[in-house]
Amino acid sequence: MKKLLEGKTPANKITENLTKEIKNLKNDGINPTLCVIEVGDDPASKIYLRVKRNLAKKVGINEVGLHFPADTSQAELLGKIKELNQDPNIDGIMVQLPVPPQIDPRAIFETIAPEKDADGFSPLNLGRLWEGQSDIIPATVRSILTLIDYYGIEMAGKNTVIIGRSVIVGKPLAAVLLGRDATVTIAHSKTKDLATLTKNADVIISDVGKAHLVTENMVKDGAVIIDVGMNRENGKLMGDVDFDTVAPKADAITPVPGGVGPLTVASLMKQAVILTRKQHGR
Numbered sequence: 137m138k139k140l141l142e143g144k145t146p147a148n149k150i151t152e153n154l155t156k157e158i159k160n161l162k163n164d165g166i167n168p169t170l171c172v173i174e175v176g177d178d179p180a181s182k183i184y185l186r187v188k189r190n191l192a193k194k195v196g197i198n199e200v201g202l203h204f205p206a207d208t209s210q211a212e213l214l215g216k217i218k219e220l221n222q223d224p225n226i227d228g229i230m231v232q233l234p235v236p237p238q239i240d241p242r243a244i245f246e247t248i249a250p251e252k253d254a255d256g257f258s259p260l261n262l263g264r265l266w267e268g269q270s271d272i273i274p275a276t277v278r279s280i281l282t283l284i285d286y287y288g289i290e291m292a293g294k295n296t297v298i299i300g301r302s303v304i305v306g307k308p309l310a311a312v313l314l315g316r317d318a319t320v321t322i323a324h325s326k327t328k329d330l331a332t333l334t335k336n337a338d339v340i341i342s343d344v345g346k347a348h349l350v351t352e353n354m355v356k357d358g359a360v361i362i363d364v365g366m367n368r369e370n371g372k373l374m375g376d377v378d379f380d381t382v383a384p385k386a387d388a389i390t391p392v393p394g395g396v397g398p399l400t401v402a403s404l405m406k407q408a409v410i411l412t413r414k415q416h417g418r
């Protein structure tokens with residue numbers, strides 16, 4: 137392995153730049169405000185929300201946290217989102233996932249106003265990615281692009297296999313990488329011979345949530361491997377890629393933890409500032 141694609145250094149750089157940018161906005165009387173909604177009491181979400189709160193404070197974003205009990209109805213949540221859509225003091229809105237089963241995440245994505253869509257999950261913003269718009273994009277996708285740019289990975293003409301077809305990572309990532317002239321294939325649970333695809337890939341990006349999914353015999357020498365998976369095995373956090381055996385073959389590979397993950401929250405803050413600028417005509 138030639139390069140370890142660690143996320144902390146580019147995340148710190150984003151944080152530094154955002155701090156300066158927000159200071160300038162505040163000097164002009166603009167106070168970026170992000171509303172973060174939690175429904176229920178998912179323990180992992182609590183940790184991510186704390187990280188979001190702390191980073192917002194660090195860079196100078198005004199974070200408004202709202203907590204709803206786990207039995208909140210979809211109608212009640214959507215009603216609150218509609219109110220926030222109309223609130224001129226709120227620049228960005230996001231609802232932490234997962235939400236309780238009585239709430240359909242798609243209804244949330246469809247209700248958040250596209251111009252306040254901090255997660256970049258609204259159908260309009262997701263659709264615009266296929267037209268080449270890439271200023272409002274899901275945080276994980278932005279994080280992957282940040283790694284690609286920071287480490288100077290050229291995507292044009294690269295055979296790129298994305299494993300996972302989620303609406304919030306796999307599909308938008310395909311749109312954005314097509315925009316970078318990559319040759320993109322999306323593989324998923326019904327894909328017949330995953331190894332044949334991955335063995336021919338210059339870049340493999342996995343977001344499935346299955347430990348040891350990508351093994352050494354599935355990867356060609358010199359491939360770039362980006363692992364978005366987060367799995368716990370005997371208490372240990374690991375990605376979808378068998379890091380120890382795949383890393384020696386790879387030209388570049390993300391660690392898990394420490395790769396895409398640390399960039400996710402910084403990417404959300406970046407997006408909150410982009411939304412703020414747009415709403416204030418900057």
Ligand SMILES: Nc1nc2c(c(=O)[nH]1)N[C@@H](CN(C=O)c1ccc(C(=O)N[C@@H](CCC(=O)O)C(=O)O)cc1)CN2
Pocket residue numbers: 184230231232233234255275276366373392393394395396397398399400401
């Ligand atoms: N509305 C949203 N909900 C969720 C999102 C999202 O982008 N929007 N993503 C995840 C959770 N998440 C942020 O919300 C998140 C996930 C992982 C990390 C991270 O730093 N991971 C570390 C490991 C952390 C650990 O030890 O558990 C890493 O990979 O190195 C940050 C944020 C689901 N919900």
